[in-house]
Amino acid sequence: MTGAFPAMPRSLQNLPPKWAHFCLGIERFISDDLALDMTGKTLAVGLSGGADSTALLLCLHWLAVKNGGRVVAAHLNHRLRPEADDDARWAASLCESLGVPCVAREADVAALAASRGMGLEEAGREARYTLFADVLAQHEAHFIALGHHLDDLGEDLLLRLSRGTAWPGLSGMVGRDDGRRLLRPLLLTPKSTLTGLLTALGVSWREDATNSDPRWARNRIRSTVMPLLLQENPNFLDAVARLWRVGSADRDYWDAQTATAGTTLLDATLAGAHRALRLRLYKAALDSLGPGQALADTLFGLDRAWQDRRIGATFQFPGEKTATVTGSGVVFSPRH
Amino acid sequence: MTGAFPAMPRSLQNLPPKWAHFCLGIERFISDDLALDMTGKTLAVGLSGGADSTALLLCLHWLAVKNGGRVVAAHLNHRLRPEADDDARWAASLCESLGVPCVAREADVAALAASRGMGLEEAGREARYTLFADVLAQHEAHFIALGHHLDDLGEDLLLRLSRGTAWPGLSGMVGRDDGRRLLRPLLLTPKSTLTGLLTALGVSWREDATNSDPRWARNRIRSTVMPLLLQENPNFLDAVARLWRVGSADRDYWDAQTATAGTTLLDATLAGAHRALRLRLYKAALDSLGPGQALADTLFGLDRAWQDRRIGATFQFPGEKTATVTGSGVVFSPRH
Known part of the structure; x- marks a missing residue:
């Protein structure tokens, strides 16, 4: 699969109109909801190889071409799964076909977890954020863009609900975190739209089997609670997006009141x-x-x-x- | 079962200390969270015969004795279930054993629904609120007290979530509605506490089989989503109560800001x-x-x-x- 990428459209104009329109919607979300003008900005994309970060890299790449900005990919090989080396080769190949710089690094996450007495998930997160910090510095990037999408947001909301998070925290992860310099441009986009984009363009992506491991609360929520709520309301993800918008406005309001x-x-x-x-x-x-x-x-x-x-x-x-x-x-x- | 009530404690002093303490907790909820001083107040209790309204009637009766107030029960016979007449006799007998006036009325809810083109649930609610309005007027009562408890609140929150209610509405039904003169003194009390009170005192209650009918979204939420969230967090109902308190503060805040x-x-x-x-x-x-x-x-x-x-x-x-x-x-x- 590595290296088997189709010739990539060079700009929004070369995309099917539906998908060019989709990318412009992401640009509008970044400017209106995340209050960031992309003009001339450098964004580093955390590229795992899943459908979400792959679609994010493509979309931000074409928007950077439009806006005179730059995109750089950051890939961490966690060395936890047998497919990890294939994932890394895949990421390098995707970036090459786009003409986007790719900073790839290996981290022995299992060893890090053992030596620091952390869980694997926490150690993996720490290794990723170390890489992100380095890429931000080396490439003078303004933000790290992450691939979290609307399905993730729905799961996050339900997890926060189950744990008793108050308002506005309940409404889910923030779209922009200036302290950690994180941006989540796909936060109100359903995952199905992202796989739709990749399928339409003939771009492959990598699946992470640990996403269905029921030891993680998030995976249990995804496979049990979420389908029930979608049964009650097939437009439940729209409700999640609405609630997030209200929560974002309230978060900003209370921040201003307590500044x-x-x-x-x-x-x-x-x-x-x-x-x-x-x-x-x-x-x-x-x-x-x-x-x-x-x-x-x-x-x-x-x-x-x-x-x-x-x-x-x-x-x-x-x-x-x-x-x-x-x-x-x-x-x-x-x-x- | 009708008429088979034990001799009722006449006041809080005659209750087992645990349950006297429980009733005082309800009094504190009414004064602190619902901002109502019970002294000298008359409360009408919507008495269906379920564990919730039965426990509510007992608790408010003893608090009325303490506070120089009055309690009156209002029972509507919906004539929808074969047990409805037994329920009505049971309600009259409970009130008699407490020395509390009971206003009982029959309504042909099925006929009302047919003639007005309403669903049974809506017609039942309309008939109940007509009765409540009459009892409020006849007995110069200050509020109708309803038996909604913390399990109900949790279901209400999940229903509102599934339907996409924004904040603060998402946090659930209000504890006090001055427009409709409704009070919900048990809103932060788990149902298990209410059945515990009745069991400890040897007081029977009536079960409503329609509470498990999966045609109603509320019943589906109760039997499917709620157990999953309780599995994720056995203290989920505490989280519901916390969220309700934050939502009540926010509701009051925004009401003041937009008055x-x-x-x-x-x-x-x-x-x-x-x-x-x-x-x-x-x-x-x-x-x-x-x-x-x-x-x-x-x-x-x-x-x-x-x-x-x-x-x-x-x-x-x-x-x-x-x-x-x-x-x-x-x-x-x-x-x-």
């Missing part, structure tokens, strides 16, 4: 704030102290203590962070 | 508002024109048209409501 919150929230600030805003102020203060997701229950408990003026009451949060009600407000502290 | 919105939203108002707030302003304007749920997609489309100043652009909403972008803002109109 000036430090790690000490004064009584005057809290007293003038609605309960819904106080909840987000507490969360913003905690988030500024590092990783660790606070449960809404503990935040409500803290709020109750503040309302009751229980001075000295202290609450523990994940990441060994604490919040204490004082005589002048609520003070948040990192681990010592 | 002064009329059916004309001026450019100055919209220009000063974040997208998340504009979405709720549009929704509040539409809601003020009568029933009919707007899809977030159409609201985003309207917002895009307003941003692009597409004067004259008109959007249709359920309930035959329209919104038009004008030279000075957005104007919402009811059906003609």
Whole structure:
């Protein structure tokens, strides 16, 4: 299969109109929903070889041609599956046929996991993000573009629901993360559209058999809960996309409302704030102290203590962070 | 089974401590989450005879004794099931053993549905709400209390998710509806706790076999999706309760932010508002024109048209409501 790519269309104009239109829709999503003007930008594409990242590379390549930008692919060989070397050759060949630079690296993810006492999934993620950081630096890229699509978003929403994530986090992964310089241009595109694009162009892709391993919650959600919701509502993925748009607007709204919150929230600030805003102020203060997701229950408990003026009451949060009600407000502290 | 009730405890003091504590927890939920002081209040309880409304009647009865309030039961005989007459006798007997007035009425729901061209479920609901309105008036009751519990709330959340309800509607049915004068004191109590109370006190209840009929989406959700989510997270119902609390705070927040919105939203108002707030302003304007749920997609489309100043652009909403972008803002109109 390696090297067996058809002659690739050189630009949007050479695509069937349906698929040129599809790429322009992705450009619009990037500009309108992700607030990024692609003109002159360099995007690095995390290319696993699955249908999602393959379609993403093609689409962003043609949009870069249109917008005077650049695309570079980043492929990590995890050395976990027998097909891994074939995947790497496949990725290099695809990039060659597009005329796109490909940064390929091997990582012994199993050894990394063993030496660091991590799970394979976590070690794989760490190795990928190390590669991404290097590619961002070497190629002066603005963002790493990832292939997450609407089916992934639906699974993410259901996983977050099952774990009790509050709002707006419940609405799913962000489309743009400026801190980690991540972009997810396909987030509202169903997977079936991506395989449709590849099939129409005669471009092959690589399947990852671990995607059906029921040891992972995400795979269980995909194979059990998702089909039931699609049975209730064949347009369920549209509902997921809608909810994500509302969640993105709300996330941005609460970020703006809490932008000036430090790690000490004064009584005057809290007293003038609605309960819904106080909840987000507490969360913003905690988030500024590092990783660790606070449960809404503990935040409500803290709020109750503040309302009751229980001075000295202290609450523990994940990441060994604490919040204490004082005589002048609520003070948040990192681990010592 | 009718008439076979044990001697009922006369007050909270006569209950096993665990269950007295449970009732006080419900009182706290009513005061803190539903913002209702029960002192001296009259509550009418919609008593079907199921475990939920039976436990609700007991609990509110003892709280009324404590708080100098009153409770009255309202039972509708839907005449749909062979056991309906037994249910009615059972309800009368339970109320007698508690010393609580019981307003019982028969409605030929099947005939009502046929004559009005409604489904049975809708006709049953209409007959119940007619009874509730009469009981509210006759007994000068402040609220109708309904037995919806945390399992119901979880199903409601999943139903809303499958149908694509946006936020905060997604978080589930409200705990207090001042317009319809409804109260749901058990909304964060799992059903198993309610059957536990009744079993501990030796109080029987009536089962409704139609609760497992797979023709209803709610029953399908209960028997298929819910068990899978409980498998992923045995504390899933806690997650549902948390999400409801966040949703209730947000609902109240957005209601306050949009309280002064009329059916004309001026450019100055919209220009000063974040997208998340504009979405709720549009929704509040539409809601003020009568029933009919707007899809977030159409609201985003309207917002895009307003941003692009597409004067004259008109959007249709359920309930035959329209919104038009004008030279000075957005104007919402009811059906003609």
